[in-house]
Amino acid sequence: MTSSGSPNYLPHLAYDSVIFGFSGEKLKILIMEYHNTGLFALPGGFVERGENLNEAVIRGLRERTGLEKIYLEQFYTFGDTARWQPEVMRTILLANGHDPAQFAWMLDRFVSVAYYALINYSEVTPQPDVLSDSVAWYDVDALPPLILDHGEMVKKARQTLQDNLDRKLVGMNLLPTHFTMKELQQVYEAVLGRPLQRSAFQRKMLSLGILKRHEKRFTGKAHKAPFVYSFEGE
Amino acid sequence: MTSSGSPNYLPHLAYDSVIFGFSGEKLKILIMEYHNTGLFALPGGFVERGENLNEAVIRGLRERTGLEKIYLEQFYTFGDTARWQPEVMRTILLANGHDPAQFAWMLDRFVSVAYYALINYSEVTPQPDVLSDSVAWYDVDALPPLILDHGEMVKKARQTLQDNLDRKLVGMNLLPTHFTMKELQQVYEAVLGRPLQRSAFQRKMLSLGILKRHEKRFTGKAHKAPFVYSFEGE
DNA sequence: ATGCTATTGTCTCACTCTGTTACAATAGTA
DNA sequence: TACTATTGTAACAGAGTGAGACAATAGCAT
Numbered sequence: 001m002t003s004s005g006s007p008n009y010l011p012h013l014a015y016d017s018v019i020f021g022f023s024g025e026k027l028k029i030l031i032m033e034y035h036n037t038g039l040f041a042l043p044g045g046f047v048e049r050g051e052n053l054n055e056a057v058i059r060g061l062r063e064r065t066g067l068e069k070i071y072l073e074q075f076y077t078f079g080d081t082a083r084w085q086p087e088v089m090r091t092i093l094l095a096n097g098h099d100p101a102q103f104a105w106m107l108d109r110f111v112s113v114a115y116y117a118l119i120n121y122s123e124v125t126p127q128p129d130v131l132s133d134s135v136a137w138y139d140v141d142a143l144p145p146l147i148l149d150h151g152e153m154v155k156k157a158r159q160t161l162q163d164n165l166d167r168k169l170v171g172m173n174l175l176p177t178h179f180t181m182k183e184l185q186q187v188y189e190a191v192l193g194r195p196l197q198r199s200a201f202q203r204k205m206l207s208l209g210i211l212k213r214h215e216k217r218f219t220g221k222a223h224k225a226p227f228v229y230s231f232e233g234e
Numbered sequence: 235m236t237s238s239g240s241p242n243y244l245p246h247l248a249y250d251s252v253i254f255g256f257s258g259e260k261l262k263i264l265i266m267e268y269h270n271t272g273l274f275a276l277p278g279g280f281v282e283r284g285e286n287l288n289e290a291v292i293r294g295l296r297e298r299t300g301l302e303k304i305y306l307e308q309f310y311t312f313g314d315t316a317r318w319q320p321e322v323m324r325t326i327l328l329a330n331g332h333d334p335a336q337f338a339w340m341l342d343r344f345v346s347v348a349y350y351a352l353i354n355y356s357e358v359t360p361q362p363d364v365l366s367d368s369v370a371w372y373d374v375d376a377l378p379p380l381i382l383d384h385g386e387m388v389k390k391a392r393q394t395l396q397d398n399l400d401r402k403l404v405g406m407n408l409l410p411t412h413f414t415m416k417e418l419q420q421v422y423e424a425v426l427g428r429p430l431q432r433s434a435f436q437r438k439m440l441s442l443g444i445l446k447r448h449e450k451r452f453t454g455k456a457h458k459a460p461f462v463y464s465f466e467g468e
Numbered sequence: 469a470t471g472c473t474a475t476t477g478t479c480t481c482a483c484t485c486t487g488t489t490a491c492a493a494t495a496g497t498a
Numbered sequence: 499t500a501c502t503a504t505t506g507t508a509a510c511a512g513a514g515t516g517a518g519a520c521a522a523t524a525g526c527a528t
Binding site: 414415416432433436437453455456457458459460461 | 502
């Protein structure tokens with residue numbers, strides 16, 4: 001990266017990703033905190049000049065999560081001028097000991113393509129990048145204030161996820177390969193943010209014909225042991 | 235516009251719009267043809283540096299259709315490198331008597347944010363722009379080959395429209411304010427590309443409680459006259 | 469062993485929604 | 499006055515869903 005402009009990236013274009021995970025209890029997303037600023041943001045990045053947009057996002061997620069195969073979906077492109085707030089980026093650069101003049105291209109206006117990802121919470125150890133202090137999981141209902149329009153992005157991502165809940169196999173991506181019916185239900189409830197009827201949920205899931213039933217799992221609790229399921233083909 | 239770069243536009247960023255209309259029979263979209271090239275494309279444009287993305291699209295549609303209030307929805311951002319085909323733009327510029335060297339920025343790679351619009355077919359007289367020979371309605375099922383990935387855009391726009399058919403009031407935007415139940419059904423059939431059951435469709439529409447029934451319309455045909463409806467609040 | 473408790477798997481019932489068919493009403497025409 | 503094409507709506511069956519009920523059972527206390 002030279003000091004004159006952004007040699008390898010398309011100017012004015014960024015992406016941000018809302019990375020969902022499921023802790024076993026709650027729906028979480030990955031949030032980064034920038035060094036010494038108290039500023040929180042979604043993980044994002046830029047697109048190289050010779051790179052497909054989608055692949056830039058996959059590359060960024062791989063660097064962030066270490067995962068190769070990630071369920072990923074583009075949901076909206078944010079292009080308001082109100083998201084141009086050069087002071088924010090200047091603050092971040094200064095706090096990291098960079099000269100903002102050398103990163104002038106980063107202070108310009110950006111249009112950001114937003115994606116959401118579903119990943120297996122337990123398989124990931126989030127990696128901070130150069131500018132960020134930490135990357136950590138936050139409960140979607142208890143996020144810190146986010147910079148720019150990142151709060152709006154999260155809201156829209158969750159809405160899209162809810163809208164697609166019937167059509168996409170959300171559980172397949174947020175759960176380990178083997179799980180109980182209760183765990184599956186908890187994922188749906190976490191995404192929707194409301195409780196579901198147990199028997200109706202079980203009936204519906206089984207009627208889809210995509211679950212494979214395995215042996216029982218003895219939880220050590222004093223009650224009937226649940227069956228374990230996996231998605232057909234795994 | 236000077237000869238050095240694109241002073242007023244964000245570089246590398248474009249938008250394209252799939253403009254749907256309903257002829258009374260079929261679902262149509264607006265396609266432009268470039269002067270003397272035989273090249274067909276979706277109407278599109280660029281975003282000014284101080285302009286919201288959404289407003290750039292609204293501005294473009296107003297110039298193209300003369301309509302102020304248009305139902306508009308962003309559905310996907312296309313960012314593959316394969317859409318960078320400078321020969322195509324060069325051909326268009328040359329055919330219009332322009333010097334490609336003066337429009338070098340247009341030959342560069344573009345990421346395009348795609349929108350679809352629903353408009354009232356009968357209220358519009360499409361306006362060609364500087365580079366285009368004509369703007370005309372084409373049946374969605376009988377489009378000419380389109381440049382770049384515009385064919386893919388149309389396909390995805392239609393898919394999105396079909397997916398949202400229940401949630402959005404598609405009829406409200408594609409029909410005149412007053413219409414018969416049969417006309418409403420024809421819109422739905424045109425969007426879905428398949429016939430619907432008459433009585434079930436009527437029952438469902440009426441049960442939504444958003445239609446206001448008016449006097450009958452005497453069509454001059456030898457059969458019972460249908461009621462006329464409008465959407466509640468119009 | 470026996471009984472207790474929390475949870476699971478499944479059934480039933482009522483209600484809604486949808487696909488399909490049927491039929492009466494009716495505007496114009498012969 | 500009869501006929502035709504279309505419209506408005508009822509009727510019925512089957513699928514899907516919300517709610518509640520109940521038997522089965524894994525571990526625990528006795």
